[in-house]
Amino acid sequence: MIRAWLMQHGFVFFLTLKRLIATPVTSLLSVIVMGIALSLPTGIYVLMENLSSISGQSASSPQMSLFLKLDIKKEDIERIKQRMEEDSQIVSFQFIPKDAALHQLQQSNGLADISASLVRNPLPDAFIVHALENTPENLEQLRVAMQSWPEIEHVQFDSAWAARLNALLKLGRFIVLMLTTLLSVAIIVIMFNTIRLQILTKRDEIEISKLIGATDSFIRRPFLYFGAIQGLAGGATAWLIMTLTIRAMNEELGTLAQLYDFDLQLQQLSPSDSISLLSFSAWLGWLGARLSVASHLWQIEPR
Amino acid sequence: MIIFKNVSKRYPDGYVALNNIDLTVESGEMVFLTGHSGAGKSTLLKLIAAIERPTSGTITISGQNIAQLKLGAIPYLRRKIGFIFQDHKLLFDRNVFDNVLLPLQISNFDNKTVAGRVRAALDKVGLLKKEKAMPIALSGGERQRLCIARAVVHRPSILIADEPTGNLDIEYAQDIMSMFTSFNQVGVTVLIATHDASLLKDAEHRILSLKQGKLAV
Ligand SMILES: Nc1ncnc2c1ncn2[C@@H]1O[C@H](COP(=O)(O)OP(=O)(O)O)[C@@H](O)[C@H]1O
Ligand SMILES: [Mg+2]
Numbered sequence: 001m002i003r004a005w006l007m008q009h010g011f012v013f014f015l016t017l018k019r020l021i022a023t024p025v026t027s028l029l030s031v032i033v034m035g036i037a038l039s040l041p042t043g044i045y046v047l048m049e050n051l052s053s054i055s056g057q058s059a060s061s062p063q064m065s066l067f068l069k070l071d072i073k074k075e076d077i078e079r080i081k082q083r084m085e086e087d088s089q090i091v092s093f094q095f096i097p098k099d100a101a102l103h104q105l106q107q108s109n110g111l112a113d114i115s116a117s118l119v120r121n122p123l124p125d126a127f128i129v130h131a132l133e134n135t136p137e138n139l140e141q142l143r144v145a146m147q148s149w150p151e152i153e154h155v156q157f158d159s160a161w162a163a164r165l166n167a168l169l170k171l172g173r174f175i176v177l178m179l180t181t182l183l184s185v186a187i188i189v190i191m192f193n194t195i196r197l198q199i200l201t202k203r204d205e206i207e208i209s210k211l212i213g214a215t216d217s218f219i220r221r222p223f224l225y226f227g228a229i230q231g232l233a234g235g236a237t238a239w240l241i242m243t244l245t246i247r248a249m250n251e252e253l254g255t256l257a258q259l260y261d262f263d264l265q266l267q268q269l270s271p272s273d274s275i276s277l278l279s280f281s282a283w284l285g286w287l288g289a290r291l292s293v294a295s296h297l298w299q300i301e302p303r
Numbered sequence: 304m305i306i307f308k309n310v311s312k313r314y315p316d317g318y319v320a321l322n323n324i325d326l327t328v329e330s331g332e333m334v335f336l337t338g339h340s341g342a343g344k345s346t347l348l349k350l351i352a353a354i355e356r357p358t359s360g361t362i363t364i365s366g367q368n369i370a371q372l373k374l375g376a377i378p379y380l381r382r383k384i385g386f387i388f389q390d391h392k393l394l395f396d397r398n399v400f401d402n403v404l405l406p407l408q409i410s411n412f413d414n415k416t417v418a419g420r421v422r423a424a425l426d427k428v429g430l431l432k433k434e435k436a437m438p439i440a441l442s443g444g445e446r447q448r449l450c451i452a453r454a455v456v457h458r459p460s461i462l463i464a465d466e467p468t469g470n471l472d473i474e475y476a477q478d479i480m481s482m483f484t485s486f487n488q489v490g491v492t493v494l495i496a497t498h499d500a501s502l503l504k505d506a507e508h509r510i511l512s513l514k515q516g517k518l519a520v
Contacts, residue, residue, distance in 0.1 A: 004411050011414070208392045211354065212453075213381035214409040302354060 009221075016225040030194060030230060034187050035237025038281055041179040042242050042269070048172045049273075050266050051165070065156040066127040066146060076151045077125065083149070084129065089142045091130045098123045124153060184284055187234070191227050191288025198223065199296045211302045219297060223289050231285020235278040242269060304330050305351060305461070305492070310360035310370075312346050312516075320346040322516040324360070328494065330460070333487040335503055336496040338513035344496035345389060347513065348463050351494070352384050353377045364461070382410050385454030385491075387464040391446055393438045399425065399449055400434040406457045424456040428482065444475040451482060455491075462486055464495045468502060476502060 020027045068077070077095070084093050101123045131142055139157070147155045199206065206219055246266050253264055269277065307326040313319045320343045328334050336344050349355040350362055353369055362369040364380070372380060394402055403424055407417045425431045428448035438446060447467060454462060464483065468476035480502060487493045497503070503510055512519045 004413055007414050008411055011408070204392075205394055205396075208394060209405065209409060210378075211352075211381065211386065211388070211392060212406050212409060213378045215375075215378045218378075218409060 012221050012225050013229075016222055016229055019222075019226060020229065027230065027233075030190065031233045031237055033190065034231065034234025034281065034285075035241060037183040037187055038234060038238035038277070039241040039245075041176050041183060042238050042277060043245065044172060044179065045176045045273075046242060046246065046266070046269060048169060048176065051172070052169050053267065064129045064131060064143060064146070066129060066152055067154045067156070068125045068127075068151055069153045070124055072125060072151055080127065080149065080151055084127070087142075089132050089138070091132055093127050093129045096126045096128065098125050101126065187231070187281075187284045188288040188291065191231065191285050192292040194230075195223050195227060195289045195292035196296055198226070199292070199300070203300055206297065206300050207302045210300070216297070220290075220293050223293050224286055227285040227287075227289025227292075228282045229285070231288075232278060232282040234285065235281025238281065239269065239274055239277055304328065304363075304365060305494075306361075306363040307347075307350075308361045308363075310350065310357045310362060312343075312350065312355060313358045320516055321350075321357075324516075324518055326511065326518060328492060330365075330492050331487070331490050333483070333493040333508045334495070335508055335510045336494060336513060337498065337500065337503065337510060340498055342513040343516045344498075344513055345465050348386075348465050348494065348496055351461070351463060352381050352386055378409075382406075382457060383459055383461060385457070385459035385462045387447075387450045387454045387462075387467050389465040389469070391450050393446065393449060393453075395438050397437075398434065399430060399436050399438065399441070402438065402449060403452045403456050406453060410457060412457075420456055421452075424452040427455070428452045444471050444479075447471065447475075447479060448482075451479070455486060459491070461492045462494070464493070466497055466499075467495060468497060468499055473501065 066080075068080075081093075081095070084090050098121050102118075102121045105123070129146075131139055143155050143157050146152060209219055246268050250265050253266065257264060305326075305328040307324045310321060310324040310326075311319065312321040324347065336347065338344055346355060350357055351364065351369070353372055357370050360370065364383075367380070369380065394405070400421055403421045404417060407420060412420070422431060422434070425434055428451050430445060430448055430452060433441065433445065438449065441449060447469075451464075451467070454464075462483070467479055467483075471479070476499070483493050483495060
């Protein structure tokens with residue numbers, strides 16, 4: 001039973017490949033159109049992924065620096081620590097004593113001379129606070145609240161740029177979503193029409209098959225395979241376009257990097273993203289074919 | 304066994320093609336259905352394969368009521384029947400072999416045995432040498448025999464032929480009739496519709512005659 005079933009599907013699979021190859025120009029054109037359509041949102045997605053990995057952790061976890069007053073006492077520091085532990089808005093914090101800060105300053109280039117000449121340590125004690133990821137309003141509230149603590153001289157919101165980047169990434173994700181939706185609909189429509197034409201040209205075959213006992217699923221199967229395989233090929237084309245584009249961009253970035261002495265390389269689509277792309281495009285093709293078959297096959301009733 | 308009870312068929316345009324038909328065909332029987340063109344022969348045969356549905360009455364085939372058959376069950380009914388259509392319904396984009404192969408592909412036959420079955424069916428109708436030919440290159444008689452091969456390749460228990468000797472000359476027609484007789488001899492129930500009275504002269508089988516949608520006694 002299962003063997004017969006597998007054989008049946010294998011047979012339809014090869015039949016579909018044959019059909020695709022039988023009309024090479026049409027098939028190739030549809031595949032290229034689908035590939036280009038899919039490569040647009042994929043491309044933006046890849047850029048987004050790269051941008052958010054460059055911006056690193058800070059983009060997702062907002063950070064604030066708390067500078068304490070200079071005349072602060074040990075008990076005050078303990079009190080602040082306790083207060084922070086109780087605050088649900090604060091994920092983690094790190095105390096940076098002024099000696100450590102000065103030491104770090106002395107390490108850094110150019111400033112070593114200046115800091116060595118200092119008689120007294122002018123730096124305050126500080127905390128670095130990682131806040132819960134949250135709305136800008138809530139973060140601002142937290143900043144104001146901490147600013148009002150008596151031991152605090154100044155709260156600096158480090159993540160203003162990160163917040164902007166986050167907003168940008170959000171916008172980018174929205175654009176990816178929009179493009180994906182619109183182009184998916186376009187691909188489904190293309191497939192719908194391709195299958196409609198195929199059904200028209202195979203009218204006799206469908207009618208005769210029905211007359212001699214073909215089930216609906218038997219008649220549907222080659223069209224669904226066609227849709228899925230063509231969709232898959234479209235996805236593979238998009239993948240290829242992306243991979244080659246990123247490789248070319250990385251070469252350009254490489255020469256730039258030499259000139260300006262920085263190191264920036266774009267990441268390719270991850271294996272799991274690649275698999276998602278391929279299965280999504282296959283599914284789109286299948287869906288277009290399925291809708292077309294559902295709305296056209298019933299019209300062919302043998303007489 | 305095929306049983307018609309009070310079967311009527313009115314087409315959507317209002318024309319009554321069959322009017323209150325009562326009829327029993329035993330399994331293993333061979334029956335002729337005659338009548339002028341337009342008498343309702345094709346309609347009656349189509350009802351058996353659920354190609355048309357009756358307006359009223361019941362049609363029972365081996366205990367199953369065809370008149371009430373769900374759409375999903377129709378393909379399995381048709382696989383029990385070999386149908387030779389009045390207008391042939393051959394696929395002109397594939398060769399003789401592939402035309403005969405179609406019923407086997409449809410019913411999921413094992414790939415290993417299908418080629419043998421197709422050739423056996425082609426052999427029975429004398430078309431073995433033409434398996435690579437396209438239907439367009441066949442003569443009228445050869446096309447008719449191709450239809451027969453396709454109808455019997457899956458070894459149905461009921462064989463239905465609608466005007467199988469249509470425009471053939473008399474020798475060819477007799478040739479084809481003897482094929483049906485030999486299928487009947489191995490136990491297949493055979494129903495043949497024909498308006499060609501010359502075929503029936505020396506037939507020793509039951510003859511049903513239709514007149515304007517009614518069975519004449
Ligand atoms: N699909 C149809 N719609 C309307 N009338 C039909 C249809 N099919 C057949 N008829 C009519 O039903 C009558 C019987 O047709 P048919 O069964 O084909 O007769 P026969 O096969 O004996 O020549 C004819 O008058 C024909 O015009
Ligand atoms: Mg007729």
